[in-house]
Structures are given as C-alpha cells and as structure tokens.
Amino acid sequence: MLLPYVLAVLSSTHDQAALPIVEGFLHHPHSEVRKEASEAVTELQGIGSRPGTRRRSS
Known part of the structure; x- marks a missing residue:
C-alpha cells in the first residue's frame, strides 16, 4: 500500500x-x-522529533 508513504x-x-x-x-x-x-x-504540528530525524516504521 502506497498511502503510508504518501503521508510520510x-x-x-x-x-x-x-x-x-x-x-x-x-x-x-x-x-x-x-x-x-x-x-x-x-510531525506537522512540530511535536516530537526534530526535522530530519523521523524514522519510518516497517
């Protein structure tokens, strides 16, 4: 499914x-x-990880 990648x-x-x-x-x-x-x-709300540090879950 591609949708999770689009959201990321x-x-x-x-x-x-x-x-x-x-x-x-x-x-x-x-x-x-x-x-x-x-x-x-x-991430869009700026809560949690800093820009560029987010990891994709598998």
Missing part, C-alpha cells in the same frame, strides 16, 4: 497546509494508514 512525504514537507489532508486519514480502515497519519500529524 506530506509530513516531511512540514507544510501546515497538509495537516487537514493528513488528519482525514486518522480514521482510515487500515491500521498502518492510521498509524502513519498519526505520526504525520505529530
């Missing part, structure tokens, strides 16, 4: 305009997508 790319932009798009996936039927969306929201 969106989060790496640190562009607040991506936040509403990413938040729309927090209730996705696939747990992997929900998890990546949650991590992306955290």
Whole structure:
C-alpha cells in the first residue's frame, strides 16, 4: 500500500497546509494508514522529533 508513504512525504514537507489532508486519514480502515497519519500529524504540528530525524516504521 502506497498511502503510508504518501503521508510520510506530506509530513516531511512540514507544510501546515497538509495537516487537514493528513488528519482525514486518522480514521482510515487500515491500521498502518492510521498509524502513519498519526505520526504525520505529530510531525506537522512540530511535536516530537526534530526535522530530519523521523524514522519510518516497517
């Protein structure tokens, strides 16, 4: 599934305009997508890891 990778790319932009798009996936039927969306929201909000230190989960 490519969607988790798309969410990771969106989060790496640190562009607040991506936040509403990413938040729309927090209730996705696939747990992997929900998890990546949650991590992306955290990164876009500037909480947690510093830019460039985020690790992709496998």
